[in-house]
Amino acid sequence: MVLPALALLLSGCTIDPATFTKAMDSNPLYGSLLAFAAGLGTCLTPCVYPMIAITVSVFGAKQAKSRGQAMLLSTAFVAGIVALFTPMMMIAALTGKAFGTALSSPYVIVGISLVFIATAASMFGAFEMTLPESWTQRLSGVGGTGYGGAFALGLVSGLVAAPCTGPILTLILTWIGTTRNIPLGAGVGFAYSLGLGLPFWLVGTFAVGLPKSGKWMIGVKSFFGVVMLVVALYYLRNPFPILTKIVDPSLQFGLIVGAVAVIGIALGAVHLDWSDGGLGVKVRKGVGIAASVVGTFLLIIWISMPKAQLAWLHSEDEALTLSKQEKRPLLVDFTATWCGACQEMAKDTFADPRVMTKAGNFVAVKIDATNDDDPAVTAVMEKYKVKGLPTVLLIDSAGTERKRFTEFVGPDKFLSELDGIN
Numbered sequence: 001m002v003l004p005a006l007a008l009l010l011s012g013c014t015i016d017p018a019t020f021t022k023a024m025d026s027n028p029l030y031g032s033l034l035a036f037a038a039g040l041g042t043c044l045t046p047c048v049y050p051m052i053a054i055t056v057s058v059f060g061a062k063q064a065k066s067r068g069q070a071m072l073l074s075t076a077f078v079a080g081i082v083a084l085f086t087p088m089m090m091i092a093a094l095t096g097k098a099f100g101t102a103l104s105s106p107y108v109i110v111g112i113s114l115v116f117i118a119t120a121a122s123m124f125g126a127f128e129m130t131l132p133e134s135w136t137q138r139l140s141g142v143g144g145t146g147y148g149g150a151f152a153l154g155l156v157s158g159l160v161a162a163p164c165t166g167p168i169l170t171l172i173l174t175w176i177g178t179t180r181n182i183p184l185g186a187g188v189g190f191a192y193s194l195g196l197g198l199p200f201w202l203v204g205t206f207a208v209g210l211p212k213s214g215k216w217m218i219g220v221k222s223f224f225g226v227v228m229l230v231v232a233l234y235y236l237r238n239p240f241p242i243l244t245k246i247v248d249p250s251l252q253f254g255l256i257v258g259a260v261a262v263i264g265i266a267l268g269a270v271h272l273d274w275s276d277g278g279l280g281v282k283v284r285k286g287v288g289i290a291a292s293v294v295g296t297f298l299l300i301i302w303i304s305m306p307k308a309q310l311a312w313l314h315s316e317d318e319a320l321t322l323s324k325q326e327k328r329p330l331l332v333d334f335t336a337t338w339c340g341a342c343q344e345m346a347k348d349t350f351a352d353p354r355v356m357t358k359a360g361n362f363v364a365v366k367i368d369a370t371n372d373d374d375p376a377v378t379a380v381m382e383k384y385k386v387k388g389l390p391t392v393l394l395i396d397s398a399g400t401e402r403k404r405f406t407e408f409v410g411p412d413k414f415l416s417e418l419d420g421i422n
Helices: 002-010 019-026 028-043 049-058 067-094 096-102 106-123 133-140 147-160 162-179 182-206 216-236 251-267 279-304 316-326 340-349 353-361 375-383 411-418
Strands: 330-335 363-368 391-395 401-405
Touching: 028 162, 028 182, 028 216, 049 147, 049 182, 067 147, 067 162, 067 182, 106 162, 106 216, 147 162, 162 182, 162 216, 216 279, 251 279, 316 330, 316 363, 330 340, 340 411, 353 411, 363 375, 401 411
Parallel strands: 330 363
Antiparallel strands: 330 391, 391 401
């Protein structure tokens, strides 16, 4: 049942998000909470968890003369983690425009998907994603006792734990790149750092005894592996639309694919290890992984897909000609695959039965601005003075712009704005 619930989260972590992403874009707290959970989850992996007590001893919290000193040392260590990951997320958001444009290329999308598949394989134990041994030894020698040493150790700790932090960071950095939201990037980086650093802080400050390491940590890695395979398929859905051809908007379809995901978990996608037994166990885990990945992927598509749509044209020239010939108003929607608010309007506003009925008199044209370096796209955006996305225009039959929306607008407000435009 974990993965079907995760479908709602993944719909906000990828390029074609739904309600969850809109909430994160409008309030970074949601994205930050998810990042905090990811950081905490990273701490429970075999690369990080066994090292917590050792690391705390290295920066001197266990030898501190008082609780206050132990807390300050632990805080300095966490500050080092924050100093590493927060700028990293902000840089990802700053490069979001280039990233969004690159995502119009199927070669780039396939490349990103292959990275996620490779990192998923590492989570399932196929190989270890490690830094060169010489680098690891040098990084392990950074830091020491004292506040400066604790900070330096925190700064490099994420790199030392690259086999487990790397795959999860790849997932988060890719998502942040699609949002182009620098404050969200900062908030997510800070929250991920706090999640990753919290167990170290608790052990260092209060000498908390952690549960013993065990097989459950393999389950944590397998969970992240399943997530990454789902994300890889989600990226591939645009260049390979056949992946989503079978998706049906009916409730029955949603229940079936949700059940497939649950069955995959029950079979052993997460809790079984390849070494738990013979061929039977390996088959169960393999089939479980396949079922949970496919079921969750199709469930996400089902959740995010509009259950109905306006009759969109995709040529501005064709729409203008039709508008003039039939003396009908024009609805122009500038959208992109990386624009969360655009996809949210497609799902909730334009697919609303009341909007579809009332907007039936409009000639509706959708301009895909995913590749805003395309001269044809640039020309249309300049013609209508479009500065960013989302942008939705309502133009009357005389060619006069009557309303412009530059943020998500729900169906009720959109309906009220349609009144009087002929």
